[in-house]
């Protein structure tokens with residue numbers, strides 16, 4: 001009787017292994033979230049409290065939506081965690097930036113553009129200037145628990161004006 005039951009358990013375990021083997025997606029080493037055309041607004045003459053924004057295109061070839069929830073500077077430009085920001089109209093119609101609640105959506109099978117006047121990765125409290133042409137590095141945190149390393153080249157705002165819509169004059173990035 002005892003051996004019989006053990007046999008049944010063995011068969012069950014084997015069946016489970018086959019089942020999970022069938023239902024598990026094939027492990028894909030290709031990253032599904034990719035960043036292109038990353039740049040940062042240069043701050044060549046650093047003043048107290050200066051900040052900047054990082055812009056890029058983020059694409060998601062996966063089947064699940066992903067959110068960029070923030071990041072970490074890996075260049076030594078700030079001690080402050082990087083924030084995922086959006087620009088919205090406040091109650092009086094003024095364009096203001098704020099934390100993107102839940103992060104910046106990178107839709108499954110789609111992409112999102114971070115640009116001046118819109119979504120951006122926020123650098124607060126710069127401790128070093130960023131010269132035009134410098135490359136900075138940062139790591140973005142994604143809602144699926146993964147991270148993505150980004151190299152961004154420093155440009156003036158004029159260098160990336162194609163899609164820039166001035167937001168009430170006050171926006172510096």
Ligand SMILES: [Cu+2]
Nearest residue numbers: 085097120122
């Ligand atoms: Cu911001």
